Amino acid sequence: MSFDVSGNAYDRFMGRYSRELAPAFADFAGVEAGQRVVDVGCGSGVLTEELARRVGADHVAGADPSPLLEACAERVPGADLKRAAAEDLPWPDDSFGAALAQLVVHFMDDPEAGVAEMARVTRPGGVVAACTWDFSGRMKLLGTFWESARALEPGAAESETSAFDEARLDALWRGAGLGDVEVDEIVVSTRYEDFDELWDTFLLGAGPAGQYLISQPPDRQSAIRAEYFSRAGEPTGSFELDARAWAVRGRV
Numbered sequence: 001m002s003f004d005v006s007g008n009a010y011d012r013f014m015g016r017y018s019r020e021l022a023p024a025f026a027d028f029a030g031v032e033a034g035q036r037v038v039d040v041g042c043g044s045g046v047l048t049e050e051l052a053r054r055v056g057a058d059h060v061a062g063a064d065p066s067p068l069l070e071a072c073a074e075r076v077p078g079a080d081l082k083r084a085a086a087e088d089l090p091w092p093d094d095s096f097g098a099a100l101a102q103l104v105v106h107f108m109d110d111p112e113a114g115v116a117e118m119a120r121v122t123r124p125g126g127v128v129a130a131c132t133w134d135f136s137g138r139m140k141l142l143g144t145f146w147e148s149a150r151a152l153e154p155g156a157a158e159s160e161t162s163a164f165d166e167a168r169l170d171a172l173w174r175g176a177g178l179g180d181v182e183v184d185e186i187v188v189s190t191r192y193e194d195f196d197e198l199w200d201t202f203l204l205g206a207g208p209a210g211q212y213l214i215s216q217p218p219d220r221q222s223a224i225r226a227e228y229f230s231r232a233g234e235p236t237g238s239f240e241l242d243a244r245a246w247a248v249r250g251r252v
């Protein structure tokens with residue numbers, strides 16, 4: 001599975017973006033002191049930690065089906081964490097004031113069921129919110145990766161980049177019967193010391209891109225790297241990469 005990696009590997013690869021995204025996404029979802037909140041697909045706990053900062057760890061729950069949950073438990077002691085998928089959340093109806101899923105909906109086996117579960121565990125009037133990357137060119141790290149991979153192997157796995165856009169998020173939320181649905185963008189950026197630092201994070205094997213890369217023979221890995229380097233403008237020294245996420249929220 002794509003997320004059977006250490007918390008440290010995940011954080012170097014994607015957590016560096018999650019960290020920038022988390023406060024903006026929690027603001028977008030209106031998370032504030034006094035609420036009980038659940039982080040669905042909490043992974044290594046980057047958003048969970050931000051939620052605990054706002055409402056206290058004893059008011060935060062999290063669910064994730066991957067071993068990354070162990071890193072979350074270390075990061076946010078006192079949170080109510082369960083090894084579970086969004087499609088079958090282990091909490092009773094109306095347990096939370098808000099349910100959030102950061103960079104998760106496009107990984108769900110059944111997004112409709114996952115969002116329905118998020119709505120079920122959220123009390124009436126509470127918020128259900130999610131965000132996913134914009135793969136139409138504004139998530140440079142992964143967009144450039146899949147362009148490079150496909151330049152060498154047309155049809156290389158691209159499920160990660162084709163699944164969701166703002167229209168589909170909007171439709172998913174309305175289809176789940178949520179009200180006051182709104183979609184907005186959140187733009188973040190992260191800095192790399194050099195191109196090697198970026199490339200090394202793919203070799204950690206995290207997520208579909210990392211998994212794809214490490215499944216390739218060494219000469220193909222080198223060719224993808226050269227293609228990526230060229231498409232990234234052959235950066236020398238440190239540089240920043242932007243990433244735009246679509247965020248959606250609705251009320252139960």
Ligand SMILES: C[S@@+](CC[C@H](N)C(=O)[O-])C[C@H]1O[C@@H](n2cnc3c(N)ncnc32)[C@H](O)[C@@H]1O
Nearest residue numbers: 003018041042043066085086102103107108109
């Ligand atoms: C890109 S990571 C995001 C982790 C974390 N939310 C963050 O922002 O850093 C995607 C996460 O979704 C989890 N995931 C995959 N399928 C899931 C499902 N059906 N239900 C809940 N989480 C799922 C993975 O295990 C992984 O931790």
